[in-house]
Amino acid sequence: FSFVLLLCCAPHRLIQKCVMVFSLIESRKWFTVNGRQRLCHPLPSVKVEHRWIQIMFKSSGGKRPKKKTYYRVNDLDRVMELQKKPSLILRLKSIIQSQRKQCVLLRDLEKEVGFVQKWNFMGVIEKYPSIFHVTGSNRTPPTVMLTEKADKVSLEEDEARVQMEPILVKNLRKLLMLSVDCALPLETIQLIENDLGLPSDFRQSLIPKYPQFFSVKDVNGRTSLQLENWDSFLAVTAREERLACEGVLNSKEKARVLKDGNYFGPFAFQMRYPAGFRPNMNYLKEVQKWQKMEFPSPYLNAKRFELADPKAQKRVVAVLHELLSLTMEKRLTSAQIDAFHSKLRLPARLLLCLIKHHGIFYITNKGVRSTVILKEAYDGSNLICKCPLLLFRDKFIALTGRRVIDSCISAPT
Numbered sequence: 001f002s003f004v005l006l007l008c009c010a011p012h013r014l015i016q017k018c019v020m021v022f023s024l025i026e027s028r029k030w031f032t033v034n035g036r037q038r039l040c041h042p043l044p045s046v047k048v049e050h051r052w053i054q055i056m057f058k059s060s061g062g063k064r065p066k067k068k069t070y071y072r073v074n075d076l077d078r079v080m081e082l083q084k085k086p087s088l089i090l091r092l093k094s095i096i097q098s099q100r101k102q103c104v105l106l107r108d109l110e111k112e113v114g115f116v117q118k119w120n121f122m123g124v125i126e127k128y129p130s131i132f133h134v135t136g137s138n139r140t141p142p143t144v145m146l147t148e149k150a151d152k153v154s155l156e157e158d159e160a161r162v163q164m165e166p167i168l169v170k171n172l173r174k175l176l177m178l179s180v181d182c183a184l185p186l187e188t189i190q191l192i193e194n195d196l197g198l199p200s201d202f203r204q205s206l207i208p209k210y211p212q213f214f215s216v217k218d219v220n221g222r223t224s225l226q227l228e229n230w231d232s233f234l235a236v237t238a239r240e241e242r243l244a245c246e247g248v249l250n251s252k253e254k255a256r257v258l259k260d261g262n263y264f265g266p267f268a269f270q271m272r273y274p275a276g277f278r279p280n281m282n283y284l285k286e287v288q289k290w291q292k293m294e295f296p297s298p299y300l301n302a303k304r305f306e307l308a309d310p311k312a313q314k315r316v317v318a319v320l321h322e323l324l325s326l327t328m329e330k331r332l333t334s335a336q337i338d339a340f341h342s343k344l345r346l347p348a349r350l351l352l353c354l355i356k357h358h359g360i361f362y363i364t365n366k367g368v369r370s371t372v373i374l375k376e377a378y379d380g381s382n383l384i385c386k387c388p389l390l391l392f393r394d395k396f397i398a399l400t401g402r403r404v405i406d407s408c409i410s411a412p413t
Contacts (some may be wrong), residue, residue: 330377
């Protein structure tokens with residue numbers, strides 16, 4: 001209950017009137033006026049020295065809405081846990097190889113990674129002598145370098161980079177085609193350069209090699225990467241490529257919706273609900289209706305569509321699906337996705353969109369940052385399709401004794 005008290009009286013009179021009002025509430029005698037409930041006795045309003053105490057209507061006695069549960073997927077949470085040590089090892093390898101003498105003084109390690117992270121790297125050096133070798137004596141400061149075996153395996157990275165180049169050019173062109181006006185600020189691309197597999201100096205080493213595809217221009221005061229030519233053959237999503245391989249797009253058989261929400265149709269997404277999730281019939285009917293609904297291609301200009309349109313809302317899901325599909329490990333942090341908010345015309349309540357479609361996307365808080373993972377790209381904790389660079393990294397990390405997953409297939413070039 002809420003009360004609007006407009007009183008102009010002495011404190012003792014105010015107390016008396018408040019006591020009277022609360023006694024009316026305790027009596028719980030109500031009557032209905034115009035479909036709304038009011039106090040029955042004495043009157044709905046009480047006069048006090050030319051001022052009025054307005055007693056508001058009784059609040060609805062409806063039930064509290066049921067709290068929705070976000071079901072965790074332990075295998076996908078484990079993906080982030082499994083990346084902690086490899087990321088440290090690969091970063092330390094890059095630091096060592098960036099030095100002129102291919103070694104780093106332990107006392108200078110703090111300058112590269114900071115005081116706090118230094119101790120994490122020191123633990124990695126001590127734990128994996130098969131990769132890192134420490135030299136030094138009483139007269140010379142300790143130095144860390146790669147072991148002979150690790151140095152031999154690291155030479156294969158150059159070959160993996162060569163194989164990655166056509167994949168990077170293709171994915172970078174598709175990323176620009178997804179964006180409004182086919183342009184993205186370079187600083188935005190740099191936020192996800194590691195996730196795309198781009199080298200840190202891609203502006204100098206990669207972009208000038210393909211002037212027929214890319215150009216660097218100043219757009220609204222920001223240095224941006226501009227797409228030079230539109231290619232209709234690239235305007236095909238990873239979802240459509242998968243459906244074409246499965247023969248769904250050309251099939252004339254009448255598709256049916258399965259009990260888990262999957263529908264083998266041209267506008268359907270692959271659903272993977274967690275084990276503890278038990279959808280009711282109404283929920284599945286809504287999913288079936290949504291799976292069958294047509295929607296525009298994510299490569300069409302987003303300015304042409306109103307976000308309130310259900311088809312445009314489904315298109316947003318396709319845009320997020322394609323953005324994650326362009327990355328090597330099919331995942332991005334929430335902050336990275338948010339950096340593309342204006343260029344991809346993403347909805348204001350992006351988190352609610354991701355949670356609503358939890359059969360397609362998974363949000364994990366494991367690790368340093370919140371991360372969005374594309375569910376269909378993983379079999380348990382293992383990435384199904386790996387590019388040449390990831391295959392090289394797995395081979396290098398295998399020097400620690402970690403088992404290499406051989407069941408994965410490499411990405412097509």
